[in-house]
Amino acid sequence: MSEAKNQPTGLSRRGLLGGSAKLAGAAGLVGAMGGGAAGLLPRAQAATAKSGAEVQPGDLDEYYGFSSSGQSGEVRIVGLPSMRELMRIPVFNRCSATGWGRTNESLKIMTENLLPQTKALIEKHGNFLLNGDLHHPHMSFTDGVNDGRYIFANDKANCRVARIRCDVMKTDKIIEIPNASDIHGLRLQKVPRTGYVFANSEHIIPIPNDGKVLDDPKQYWSVYTAIDGDTMTIAWQVLVDGNLDNTDADYEGKYSFSTCYNSERGVTQADMTSAEQDWAVIFNIKRIEEAVKKGDYKEINGVKVVDGRHGSQYTRYIPIANNPHGCNMAPDGIHLAINGKLSPTVTLLDVRRFDDLFDDKIKPRDTVVAEPQLGLGPLHTAFDGKGNAFTTLFLDSQIVKWNIDKALRAYKGEKVDPIVQKLDVQYQPGHNHATNGEAKDADGRWLMSLNKFSKDRFLNVGPLKPENDQLIDISGDEMKVVHDGPSFAEPHDICLVHRSHVNPAEVWKRDDPMWEDARIQAKKDNVKLEEAADVIRDGNKVRVYMHSIAPAFSLDKFEVNEGDEVTVYVTNMDDVVDLTHGFTLVRHGIAMEIGPQATASVTFTADRPGVHWYYCQWFCHALHMEMAGRMIVHPKLA
């Protein structure tokens, strides 16, 4: 216990930056990030010209941004270039407004594909386990282009992966990944389609992690998971050496890749940063699929786990200067950027050489085709589809624009500087993303820099500051910051897609699978959801069916007994665009959204004898306030 007291940061002096970048000591790093002693950097000069990013009232944005929200567990839809938050999609969080995490429909999605142990803990402790974070939302692909079917995203802390339907912009599947510690990086198969969802387990742990192995890091490993995006089941896992960080996939459907920042398999910060080099892991999808087919795997916790540790035919480990972070496939289909983090470099790999690498015709480092020195703390790289790359420099608080072709030539020895421009951002950027930039049709219109600190860029809102998502115009020769976008609680990642790729529905279809259980139950009860105004008693279970047409529910009261288990089904029969209704029950912690033409339901115990009003909480009509009814709860006889 006292060791840590003596050395509170737990840092070794040499561990901070690798051999390739002996640039700053621990104090310097904190200073750089903290902005000096006072903690405030001088405010940047305001842009002098009109931004060109302002969207006039009534005009539509050109791009959808699907933002991770980081720790808040939702996906946010942002419009570009206005940077307005257009919608929140609850995923790994409880949402008071929509009832996500409270309605039967959402609870089924949140719980039905969890691991048995997790289900048992929810049974024991309640559903606080359902609150998680959300990282790395990405849209499904067909032929390397975003196709508007799904968004996939992960809950890092609780090892879950979710799928969001882009027709209704609601989550429809959540699964839990066994054998993984926290799931960090997530990216999708691009070709021929998604296909696989690739998910990195970050920290190394005993596998299985059942208490048989404890404080023996030599027996700790990590897994790389491929999920079938169509069925949302786990196709396979690959056991690997070291912590996995970020991942991506190629444009041929042959390979996927991950960065590893802890090749040392250390469990302290000093150990994790001790080696001069870590690596990128390359996964050979066809070989792994064959291994699964021919039985070369071990089944652990119900999942087929292929051994991809050093020496395996299924993986290759490419040495990279230490603690690499971002892993970004360029839209040219050729170049994979591995971002140095503690090294000032980005390492560019040519994925066309991976066939030879797996056939042992070349050595791992022979796949490197460029390694430009860019600045301090390169974390992620985005692309404009015109041959340029844009790398975030965390420590320098900059975006560096560099030319891929010049970087290739420089690596070959030509005296050419690949760096085109360095642009200050405010402050400490993490991920960055370009419009359509993860796809073949990257169009180089806008870049977003997701900055981890905002400090003085917004009105002071107390000790907790927003992050700062800055919008950068990259359409010209010179990058320009045109908008500062405050963002809540550590968003990580965003996927920017042209609006032509996204085409959601305006109202629900009555045959939507979302409320299939309600449909089945109503049939059993001989109730038609669309016309319902029925109370069905079934022992101490009571099912209340109503429908709504603005501004009224079909039932203006129902009666139950104290202790009854009550399920209320509401069907919104309005079919007008934007005419959402709600159902809220006073003093019961119950509120839910019922979209136009949708059905939603909630189950609760009638614990409180007396009169309790329910009402529509989604403003629907001039008589919205009067859209209400009474639940009358008869007290138990003493």
Place this chain on the structure above:
Amino acid sequence: MSEAKNQPTGLSRRGLLGGSAKLAGAAGLVGAMGGGAAGLLPRAQAATAKSGAEVQPGDLDEYYGFSSSGQSGEVRIVGLPSMRELMRIPVFNRCSATGWGRTNESLKIMTENLLPQTKALIEKHGNFLLNGDLHHPHMSFTDGVNDGRYIFANDKANCRVARIRCDVMKTDKIIEIPNASDIHGLRLQKVPRTGYVFANSEHIIPIPNDGKVLDDPKQYWSVYTAIDGDTMTIAWQVLVDGNLDNTDADYEGKYSFSTCYNSERGVTQADMTSAEQDWAVIFNIKRIEEAVKKGDYKEINGVKVVDGRHGSQYTRYIPIANNPHGCNMAPDGIHLAINGKLSPTVTLLDVRRFDDLFDDKIKPRDTVVAEPQLGLGPLHTAFDGKGNAFTTLFLDSQIVKWNIDKALRAYKGEKVDPIVQKLDVQYQPGHNHATNGEAKDADGRWLMSLNKFSKDRFLNVGPLKPENDQLIDISGDEMKVVHDGPSFAEPHDICLVHRSHVNPAEVWKRDDPMWEDARIQAKKDNVKLEEAADVIRDGNKVRVYMHSIAPAFSLDKFEVNEGDEVTVYVTNMDDVVDLTHGFTLVRHGIAMEIGPQATASVTFTADRPGVHWYYCQWFCHALHMEMAGRMIVHPKLA
């Protein structure tokens, strides 16, 4: 059951609009709201000129907006004129990012002042009851001006009122209001200071609501509640006739007022809209205080309830055309606007006449000094401090600007039109608010129109659309819409305050009361929070104390036994602005924010034998990913 089937909307034909506004039938209303058969109105022409509302990168907004978030249970801080969401303050919701609703500090605030029955239900069913909505955030006053101390707000469905400290922008008190059905309107005493927080119970119920009275609406009432804002205890309640809707208070500290839309004390929509007139209720604060002092009250559920029903000396009922909604005191200190909703009028009362009204020298309607016809569906009125009023017309989808003086003259018979301008908004506005508009120093710079429908104004995000908060420049003679602001899930209300009135801290102070329990426990354990790296075992309870300095926790592992009740205390010793740390524990549904110089704690059961990583989830340093440690859980012996 079958009655409702035959008449699914439950509406009587005549009930829809009162006698004073026979303007639309049910079908017409739905059509007006839904925008016609196709559900889409033609898109408004984009503003032609530059807005003047764009805030350049690095420039600060001029006003804080404290937005209700409506159903999502949080307060949002919005910057004006940029309309950017600067921060979310979790209040009546679970927040995955900050751990609100999961940390010991937040759970204490959320639960310690709930009613005993509610505490018992949380004990029984878990904490889903803690999820609620958030309506009507308003900033405390001193001498009629917002003073930057607190924001008060209510959870309508679960009858709670919260206080937010504006120094740290965190909730510090939540109380539950007994004897109330849903708490709708909430406003604050303005003079001499806040003082009282006034909260309306909307629906009528038996009081007490314990099951003795059930389906007998003649015995249903409503209560008006005054909370002491300094102690967050209930000072008194007043029993009243009919549903209370919105409330406000005068600039002399003598009176507060509420609208009532259900003078009929009906329980169906037809009954609630049957009378030609409803009323506004005026509360005589001094008389009520004296009643409490001299014992003229009944104690119900621990609260002193004064009888303010018809005939009482404590209240007056002023007839208003039917179903009035908004209740807005003008900054001139004289005029109170009661908004007609089903009547096309706003009724202006002169509060200086209330002394005579209470002394029975004049009749209730003698307090009316103007009643301009404004248009269909007047809901709320805002003020510019220059003699003009701005009323939302829900059905007409307009803001109408009108001159108070002209309205007074017109009411006296002069041929003068008080209406200055009608401006289309998109679509169906509810609340509106002007900068500093609830206070004496209303400055007439900006107006926000909180529109309940957005329909085609933003990129299509599926069946659930955002609302649309539109920013309107009211500084000139003519109102101009300058920005469309999408807003999630039915926000209700916003309080717009000039930045000169708000002055939050940049980092926490170590002696903050927020973590007093942690301080006391640490002292008992002989641990200094600021230097802690200790594990204290106390039977099967384990207290883990650590501190953090970027990028490390003071403990890189701790060991517990399966089944232990573990409390982790983390103290963030970084004192740099914006340097928040987090503590996340894998597969335990645990994540929390620890602000600079703050302490936070979380308690859980170590249910999962094995190795579980904890890490910082708030990006804090180039080595943030490496800021982690292991919880080792020894399995129970079989």
